[in-house]
Amino acid sequence: MPTPEELDRIHIVLVRARNPNNIGAAARAMHDFGLRHLRVVNDYPVPFESARTAVDASEVLADAVACANLAEAIADCTLVVGTTAVGERDLQHPLLPLPQAAPRILAELRHSADPTGRVALLFGSEKTGLSNEELSHCNWLLTVPMQQVAGARHLSMNLGQAVAVCLYELVREPPAATLPPSESSPAAEPPAIPVEPILSAQPASAGDLDRLTTLLAETLERSGYTRRHPANSDPMQLRRLVRRMSLDPGDAAVWTGVFRQLLFKLRRFS
Amino acid sequence: MPTPEELDRIHIVLVRARNPNNIGAAARAMHDFGLRHLRVVNDYPVPFESARTAVDASEVLADAVACANLAEAIADCTLVVGTTAVGERDLQHPLLPLPQAAPRILAELRHSADPTGRVALLFGSEKTGLSNEELSHCNWLLTVPMQQVAGARHLSMNLGQAVAVCLYELVREPPAATLPPSESSPAAEPPAIPVEPILSAQPASAGDLDRLTTLLAETLERSGYTRRHPANSDPMQLRRLVRRMSLDPGDAAVWTGVFRQLLFKLRRFS
Numbered sequence: 232m233p234t235p236e237e238l239d240r241i242h243i244v245l246v247r248a249r250n251p252n253n254i255g256a257a258a259r260a261m262h263d264f265g266l267r268h269l270r271v272v273n274d275y276p277v278p279f280e281s282a283r284t285a286v287d288a289s290e291v292l293a294d295a296v297a298c299a300n301l302a303e304a305i306a307d308c309t310l311v312v313g314t315t316a317v318g319e320r321d322l323q324h325p326l327l328p329l330p331q332a333a334p335r336i337l338a339e340l341r342h343s344a345d346p347t348g349r350v351a352l353l354f355g356s357e358k359t360g361l362s363n364e365e366l367s368h369c370n371w372l373l374t375v376p377m378q379q380v381a382g383a384r385h386l387s388m389n390l391g392q393a394v395a396v397c398l399y400e401l402v403r404e405p406p407a408a409t410l411p412p413s414e415s416s417p418a419a420e421p422p423a424i425p426v427e428p429i430l431s432a433q434p435a436s437a438g439d440l441d442r443l444t445t446l447l448a449e450t451l452e453r454s455g456y457t458r459r460h461p462a463n464s465d466p467m468q469l470r471r472l473v474r475r476m477s478l479d480p481g482d483a484a485v486w487t488g489v490f491r492q493l494l495f496k497l498r499r500f501s
Numbered sequence: 502m503p504t505p506e507e508l509d510r511i512h513i514v515l516v517r518a519r520n521p522n523n524i525g526a527a528a529r530a531m532h533d534f535g536l537r538h539l540r541v542v543n544d545y546p547v548p549f550e551s552a553r554t555a556v557d558a559s560e561v562l563a564d565a566v567a568c569a570n571l572a573e574a575i576a577d578c579t580l581v582v583g584t585t586a587v588g589e590r591d592l593q594h595p596l597l598p599l600p601q602a603a604p605r606i607l608a609e610l611r612h613s614a615d616p617t618g619r620v621a622l623l624f625g626s627e628k629t630g631l632s633n634e635e636l637s638h639c640n641w642l643l644t645v646p647m648q649q650v651a652g653a654r655h656l657s658m659n660l661g662q663a664v665a666v667c668l669y670e671l672v673r674e675p676p677a678a679t680l681p682p683s684e685s686s687p688a689a690e691p692p693a694i695p696v697e698p699i700l701s702a703q704p705a706s707a708g709d710l711d712r713l714t715t716l717l718a719e720t721l722e723r724s725g726y727t728r729r730h731p732a733n734s735d736p737m738q739l740r741r742l743v744r745r746m747s748l749d750p751g752d753a754a755v756w757t758g759v760f761r762q763l764l765f766k767l768r769r770f771s
Contacts, residue, residue: 232646259659263647330673376502376673377533389529392665395658399666400673403600403646456762463755472755476746485733485742492726493763500770 232402235265237340240349241401242268244304246365247356248390251281256391257354258288258295264398269295270304270351301353301368306438308351310339313361313369314397316377316387323363323471325371332373333400344433351437352397357390367467368437370474373397435483443483444473446490453497502672505535507610510619511671512538514574516635517626518660521551526661527624528558528565534668539565540574540621571623571638579618580609583631583639584667586647586657595641602643603670622667627660643667705753713753714743716760723767 243261248254248271258269269291271277277297298304305311312332313324327335336350353369355361366372375388375396388396448469451457457464478486513531518524518541528539539561541547547567568574575581582602583594597605606620623639625631636642645658645666658666718739721727727734748756 256659256662260662263658263662265647329669375669377535388533388665389526389661391659392526392530392533392662395662395666396669399599399645399669403670450763451759454763454766456759459762460758463758472752475748475752478745482742482745488730488733489721489726492729493720493724496724496770497766500766 232404233337233340237337238265238402239267240340240347241266241336242270242305242308242349242351243394244270244272244298244301244351244353245390246272246301246304246353246361247359248273248354249357250390251278253357253390254278254295255281255288255292256389257394258291260391260395260398261291262288263395264402266398267291267294270298271295272298272301272304274299301365302437302441305351305353305368306436306441307349308437309343309345309348309434310336310350311353311369311437312336312350313353313366313372314355314393315360315366315372315374324366324369327371327373329373329375329397329400332371333397334404336401337404348433354390354393360387364467367470367474370434433479435478435480439480439483439487440473440478441470443478443487443490444470446487446494447473450490450493450497453494502674503607503610507607508535508672509537510610510617511536511606512540512575512578512619512621513664514540514542514568514571514621514623515660516542516571516574516623516631517629518543518624519627520660521548523627523660524548525551525558525562526659527664528561530661530665530668531561532558533665534672536668537561537564540568541565542568542571542574544569571635575621575623575638577619578621579613579615580606580620581623581639582606582620583623583636583642584625584663585630585636585642585644587644594636594639597641597643598646599643599667599670600646602641603667604674606671607674624660624663630657705748705750709750709753709757710740710743710748713748713757713760714740716757716764717743720760720763720767723764 243257243266245254245257248257254271254277261267261269267290271279277295279292279295279297296304315326336352339350340348353361353365355365361369375393377388444466448457448464448466451464451469462468476482476486513527513536515524515527518527524541524547531537531539537560541549547565549562549565549567566574585596587596606622609620610618623631623635625635631639645663647658714736718727718734718736721734721739732738746752746756
């Protein structure tokens with residue numbers, strides 16, 4: 232089970248959650264599993280007041296932060312993981328089932344060079360989930376494995392239940408030594424979970440990557456690249472391209488400096 | 502993951518659930534994880550009509566059975582497992598954390614002498630959980646491990662979330678090669694958890710990276726970056742910087758195109 236300090240570095244980000252009951256239910260699940268940091272992204276005032284009626288979630292809701300956009304909500308996070316029900320979405324990201332995703336998130340928290348590095352776990356709106364644009368802010372995605380009854384229509388989870396299941400998986404490890412109902416069987420050894428940190432020792436923050444993406448976009452525009460290769464220059468494409476560089480803070484700073492200089496030069500001539 | 506036939510033998514029993522929304526939420530979670538059989542024990546008419554507004558749960562609710570008492574609800578089941586938040590209750594039963602409880606339920610389904618034997622999973626009322634009298638109907642109990650924030654008051658989960666988390670654990674396996682309580686078969690190997698590389702499997706060739714490095718070096722030279730940041734522009738520095746991008750062949754081609762265009766533009770002006 233993660234330490235309280237580790238759980239404290241996980242931020243739950245609800246994007247365009249419409250229903251105050253769902254925000255309350257997400258906060259309740261966070262309370263139950265020991266998380267404290269909730270951020271809600273909405274383009275209208277977040278109905279925290281209504282959500283505050285949720286049982287047992289008052290501390291989480293009292294500290295919840297409303298953000299005007301997703302980039303702002305994740306700017307200080309070094310790992311951004313999106314949740315998706317997959318469905319018809321055209322996924323451009325690595326996708327892990329939740330049982331494999333949770334150990335990776337914890338490994339990131341534990342092996343990160345920055346002991347205060349933050350992880351954002353994103354949940355989309357009740358109706359549509361995360362859009363492709365929102366997914367493009369993510370380093371990778373996770374999905375909750377479900378089992379469809381034959382003939383039933385496409386699956387998506389209730390928002391509060393999805394948050395509860397994800398947080399449960401994060402705190403459930405390791406399979407602690409079994410306390411058998413009968414004494415006959417020897418307790419099974421908990422399986423070792425070999426988990427390597429996925430990303431380089433310390434990843435750059437989402438805010439750094441966002442600034443770099445903006446510089447890259449303007450550089451491409453001014454150089455004529457955007458006109459010649461519009462398909463490669465779509466903002467979401469560029470955001471993903473930059474995330475796939477797996478930059479640490481040092482290299483993010485170098486590339487930012489490179490594109491600043493290129494832009495300075497291109498501006499002088501165009 | 503259990504087969505649909507195995508899941509079909511698990512019956513969810515809600516005891517004294519008061520709120521139609523919670524009955525609907527439980528049914529929604531059942532739908533999501535492929536369960537079909539819901540029984541609701543109440544000493545007054547069960548508000549199925551109100552619960553039927555729950556999204557995506559109509560088949561489960563249409564087949565739900567109202568029972569006058571718990572004994573009737575579980576009469577045809579060969580294993581009865583109660584859920585509890587523990588709290589101050591005086592437990593007389595073996596208690597397993599959910600991660601250990603789920604494999605035992607599945608083992609019971611698989612190794613039971615009766616291949617149609619049914620398992621009941623009991624959830625108590627929102628306010629009080631299962632009473633001691635109700636718990637006494639159970640073979641054993643399970644509890645969802647939670648992590649309490651220091652100073653917060655006693656934990657109990659939202660009913661719909663508790664059902665979702667329990668069913669998730671039932672379908673999430675492997676790993677789950679736990680022995681059935683009654684059998685002393687040889688210990689199963691702890692299953693290996695296959696961890697796929699999350700980033701692209703295929704790296705760009707060294708030749709591709711070398712061409713990109715050469716283009717980058719000339720771009721930096723012509724833009725004035727090399728003069729301003731000589732330490733960052735050393736050929737070996739640049740080679741390592743490009744290798745650290747972890748490019749696959751597609752992204753290597755994109756970046757090569759980007760720097761070709763930048764160079765084309767810079768050459769026109771210098």
